[in-house]
Amino acid sequence: MLQDIRGVIVDLDGTMLHTAQDLHITLNRMRADLDLGPLTLDTAISFVGKGAENLVRQSIGVDFSADEVELRFKEAMALFEKHYFDVNGEFASAYPGVHEGLQAMQAKGLRMACVTNKPMVFALPLLQKTGLSIYFEIVYGGDSFAKKKPDPMQLLQVCADFGLNPAQVVAIGDSINDSQAARAAGCKVLNVPYGYNHGQSIQDVDTDGIVSSLLEAAHLISTT
Numbered sequence: 589m590l591q592d593i594r595g596v597i598v599d600l601d602g603t604m605l606h607t608a609q610d611l612h613i614t615l616n617r618m619r620a621d622l623d624l625g626p627l628t629l630d631t632a633i634s635f636v637g638k639g640a641e642n643l644v645r646q647s648i649g650v651d652f653s654a655d656e657v658e659l660r661f662k663e664a665m666a667l668f669e670k671h672y673f674d675v676n677g678e679f680a681s682a683y684p685g686v687h688e689g690l691q692a693m694q695a696k697g698l699r700m701a702c703v704t705n706k707p708m709v710f711a712l713p714l715l716q717k718t719g720l721s722i723y724f725e726i727v728y729g730g731d732s733f734a735k736k737k738p739d740p741m742q743l744l745q746v747c748a749d750f751g752l753n754p755a756q757v758v759a760i761g762d763s764i765n766d767s768q769a770a771r772a773a774g775c776k777v778l779n780v781p782y783g784y785n786h787g788q789s790i791q792d793v794d795t796d797g798i799v800s801s802l803l804e805a806a807h808l809i810s811t812t
Contacts, residue, residue, distance in 0.1 A: 589809075590776050590797075590808055590809050590810065592755075592756060592812065593756060593757070593758050593810065594698065594699060594750070594752050594756040594757065594811065595700070595701070595746070595747070595750045595752050595756060596693055596698050596699070596758055596759075596760065597700075597701045597746050597759040597760070597775070598702050598703070598724075598760045598761075598802070599704060599759075599766050600704035600714070601704065601706060601783075602637065602761075602762035602780075602783025603762045603783055604682060604683065604690075604702075604802070605681065605682055605683070605714065605720070606680065606681050606682075607679075607680045607714070608629060608632065609679035609680075610672070610675050610679050611636060611672075612627070612632040613671075613675050613679070614671045614672045615627055615632050615643070615647045618668045618671055619648070621667045622648070622663070622664060622667065624651055627650065631650070633784050634786055635647055635786075636786075637705065637765055637784055638705055638765060639705040639707075639736055640665070640668065640669075640730065641661075641665065643668075644664050644668050647664075648661070648664050672710060673710075676710050676713060676714055677713065677717035677718060680717075680718055682718055682719075682720070683780075683802075684801055685800075685801030685803035685804070686802050687719070688801075688802075688806075689801060689803035689806045692803060692806035692807070693723075693802075693805075696809065697811060698811065699752070700723055700724050700725060700726075701724055701726040701727065701728070701749075701750075702723075702726070703728045703743060704728075704729055705729070705736045707729050707730055708727070708728075708729035709729075710729075712729075726746055726749055728742045728745065733745065737765040738765045738766075738769045738772070739772070740769050740773035742769070743759060743770060743773040743775055744773050754774035755775070755776070758775060758777065758778060758809060759773075760777070760779070761780070761783075762779065762781075762782070762790070763783060763784060763785040763790075763793075764788065764793050767793045767794050768794075771794060778798070778799050778805050779793055779795045779797070779798050779799070780798070780800070780801070780802070780805075781798055781800070
């Protein structure tokens with residue numbers, strides 16, 4: 589049980605929503621425009637978690653050197669954004685227990701924020717389309733500040749916004765980025781095992797607990 593918790597910060601992709609198919613389709617449309625062959629779904633998933641810029645760089649890095657990636661990045665990023673506007677949320681679905689878990693957290697009176705490395709222009713419509721926006725007082729994306737997860741900047745800002753000591757806040761995510769950001773901020777952290785985590789095992793992550801769902805996470809959080 590995590591005690592004396594007043595706030596929760598929840599990741600988006602791989603934690604609340606299975607968005608891999610959206611991203612996979614978008615990347616392959618971008619690559620087709622660049623005359624590159626398609627990536628497999630597993631390859632696309634392995635690039636998820638560090639923001640759109642990293643996703644695009646990794647996906648064209650399959651074919652090009654680091655220097656060539658930088659030369660082609662601006663064009664690739666523009667193509668990615670164009671296609672993602674069309675695809676965003678079309679194939680995304682909430683993982684089991686997400687709505688129930690968020691409702692249970694709300695019922696406990698917890699302050700709630702969503703912090704994602706996805707750019708805000710995509711994160712906000714996705715939360716609206718999937719019915720998740722109603723749970724969160726605050727949403728910060730990968731372009732909200734100068735730094736994104738695994739840097740603690742976003743999480744520390746949420747703590748300041750809520751007027752809470754970081755030790756009173758738990759971050760919930762699917763990857764090492766979430767864990768590292770939480771630890772650096774001084775927050776507690778819970779991880780789900782079903783997300784992306786760059787193709788690595790979540791069992792290797794520094795965490796206060798691995799939970800099967802957000803509903804289980806809600807049961808582990810105590811405000812007293």
